[in-house]
Amino acid sequence: MPNRTAFFVSDGTGITAETFARAILTQFEISPKMVRLPFVDNVDKAHQALRQINHAAHVDGKRPLVFTTVVNMDVMDVLRRDCEGMLIDMFGTFIAPLEHELGMKSNHRVGRFSDVTKSREYHDRIEAINFTLEHDDGQTNENLEKSDVILVGVSRSGKTPTSLYLALQFGLKASNYPLIPEDFERRQLPPAVLPHKKKLFGLTIDPKRLSEIRHERRPNSRYASLENCQYEVREAEALMRRAGIRILSTTHKSIEEIATIIRQDLEAKTAR
Amino acid sequence: MPNRTAFFVSDGTGITAETFARAILTQFEISPKMVRLPFVDNVDKAHQALRQINHAAHVDGKRPLVFTTVVNMDVMDVLRRDCEGMLIDMFGTFIAPLEHELGMKSNHRVGRFSDVTKSREYHDRIEAINFTLEHDDGQTNENLEKSDVILVGVSRSGKTPTSLYLALQFGLKASNYPLIPEDFERRQLPPAVLPHKKKLFGLTIDPKRLSEIRHERRPNSRYASLENCQYEVREAEALMRRAGIRILSTTHKSIEEIATIIRQDLEAKTAR
Structure with a gap:
């Protein structure tokens, strides 16, 4: 069986994305090739990431699994538009219902580690x-x-x-x-x-x-x-x-x- | 403003749940009280967790945010049935689409750390x-x-x-x-x-x-x-x-x- 690729895409370190994705992947009897794409924090890097993902899609002959915790909306727009992988938007999925519940907008602040020092x-x-x-x-x-x-x-x-x-x-x-x-x-x-x-x-x-x-x-x-x-x-x-x-x-x-x-x-x- | 409570519920250590939930919570200008409920791995513990969550709902006067990475279906059934919090099912949300994509069932294996030693x-x-x-x-x-x-x-x-x-x-x-x-x-x-x-x-x-x-x-x-x-x-x-x-x-x-x-x-x- 040809292998599938899993990407962990983040505008921060990607540690949250990877931890979470690995936990989900243990639920399945698959051993995808894993590729980390941290610090994807601007449109240029988003296009680069997209090329890597789409390349893997062609090589594998299967849609890559793209786990993302990207908060930057411009970056997400690029990823969403032409991605040939299955986009698993781990933040976005929950942000909208939470905005509704909390009655406030999210701030789209990048990463939990920024200015953390x-x-x-x-x-x-x-x-x-x-x-x-x-x-x-x-x-x-x-x-x-x-x-x-x-x-x-x-x-x-x-x-x-x-x-x-x-x-x-x-x-x-x-x-x-x-x-x-x-x-x-x-x-x-x-x-x-x-x-x-x-x-x-x-x-x-x-x-x-x-x-x-x-x-x-x-x-x-x-x-x-x-x-x-x-x-x-x-x-x-x-x-x-x-x-x-x-x-x-x-x-x-x-x-x-x-x-x-x-x-x-x-x-x-x-x-x- | 009365404080809201965020619960991190897991049938394992809950470290994934907490890491992920904290990353999402930084997107909002709120400082909820945080309660960790690790090792919720059977129906009895699920009922205990539920009591704590529903108690917080009454005390706070606001729905608690319940971030869960529970894989055990019996536990999830209990949490789903009478939960007065907002259930954010971080695993379940993505498991079904992934089952479809991968053409296989998930194994509902508990925690990424079991037998890890x-x-x-x-x-x-x-x-x-x-x-x-x-x-x-x-x-x-x-x-x-x-x-x-x-x-x-x-x-x-x-x-x-x-x-x-x-x-x-x-x-x-x-x-x-x-x-x-x-x-x-x-x-x-x-x-x-x-x-x-x-x-x-x-x-x-x-x-x-x-x-x-x-x-x-x-x-x-x-x-x-x-x-x-x-x-x-x-x-x-x-x-x-x-x-x-x-x-x-x-x-x-x-x-x-x-x-x-x-x-x-x-x-x-x-x-x-």
């Missing part, structure tokens, strides 16, 4: 990334009380990627601490984190999966052995249960899912 | 995060040739957040090196990065903005002084120009925009 939200997000990096892997206890979240778990249980996602996507300041033999012997979580139980989450993972992950880093080490992984996970979970903190497993859950659960939990605690 | 793509993304973290701030030259991208720039020009975004969002392995007085005196980029010019990008920033950022970290230091920032930026840009690498300014561009430009540039080089 001056916004408080952006500034806080960058701060969260810096904070999270400085507080990765128990590097420092300084300003620990300023954390929004503190994660504990054995080495390679997913603490660092989850922390960074919380910071980058949600703007949360995340600290994380590895659980090590010293903690297991002391039979309690690292002393520095104990006063912050409301923000504490334990990450755990199936020992078999952990052993696989560790073998990729240090093949045939004691560190990676199934026996050692079973020991560490068992002891770590015992510490978490004793402290009464929520335990989340990264075995089958992505960092997006774990991060979302954590944020939901924090919001519920704040609302109470 | 087993996918190659997910594995590579986690690897990219680990790689990027290990290669932050010139920590190591080891495996530098495995980088997809190498960033250079003065301290606080945005290298680390951009690198992490490239890894987390795009799965690209990013290394970054600070440019320091030693480099300025030697009048060339760090020797380790020179053999990798195709992957090299220079980040720069307006000295005034840089001085502000640095003052937040180390108030009234020589490091943060406008004079020193002007000197560093001038010298850094001279090195970049001499090496003939692309220079990107983070003064008015977000990390998303910078990262998108870099990816586009890399893709164009690969296509050539």
Whole structure:
């Protein structure tokens, strides 16, 4: 079967268009060729984009799927006029009914990122990334009380990627601490984190999966052995249960899912 | 004016729903209260969500905006039946026309993240995060040739957040090196990065903005002084120009925009 092409066309970064289009495309058993066309923000670029789309239509012998979040009306006019693809206008489709509902016109402002560098939200997000990096892997206890979240778990249980996602996507300041033999012997979580139980989450993972992950880093080490992984996970979970903190497993859950659960939990605690 | 509520309802993390809804909402001069309802993946949770939505409708005296990416049809049936909000069905709207275009039924698979932990793509993304973290701030030259991208720039020009975004969002392995007085005196980029010019990008920033950022970290230091920032930026840009690498300014561009430009540039080089 000849392949079809999917285009993601935006007058901004196109990240929204691509995220959304990929989510929709997973609903179908197809693997289209994907072409990103970001920053299509004037008529000239619109014509260029159109040529690429129509070229693909001829080569594929099938209408390309054109997912667009373009707000600029001149650009949309060009795309609409001679497009030989199937135009999926992800913004326009909802803008008109929303204008009606809200009783106001939309402003056709381009992209959610324009001038964003001056916004408080952006500034806080960058701060969260810096904070999270400085507080990765128990590097420092300084300003620990300023954390929004503190994660504990054995080495390679997913603490660092989850922390960074919380910071980058949600703007949360995340600290994380590895659980090590010293903690297991002391039979309690690292002393520095104990006063912050409301923000504490334990990450755990199936020992078999952990052993696989560790073998990729240090093949045939004691560190990676199934026996050692079973020991560490068992002891770590015992510490978490004793402290009464929520335990989340990264075995089958992505960092997006774990991060979302954590944020939901924090919001519920704040609302109470 | 009484506030309106916007709900982001999903049977997955709801990250797609929220990203998309926020992008659409920036088109209007409104600041609705935002409520996230992730993991609404069965009829019971759908009824709970419905109660929250209809409660908001009564409290606000205005129809809530309900952005949904729910794929589960039983859940959607509940939401559709008695919803007192304006239902913006971001998936359903496009699924039917796409089924027609593609000549196949959609699979109604929940969320783009289900079982994702087993996918190659997910594995590579986690690897990219680990790689990027290990290669932050010139920590190591080891495996530098495995980088997809190498960033250079003065301290606080945005290298680390951009690198992490490239890894987390795009799965690209990013290394970054600070440019320091030693480099300025030697009048060339760090020797380790020179053999990798195709992957090299220079980040720069307006000295005034840089001085502000640095003052937040180390108030009234020589490091943060406008004079020193002007000197560093001038010298850094001279090195970049001499090496003939692309220079990107983070003064008015977000990390998303910078990262998108870099990816586009890399893709164009690969296509050539």
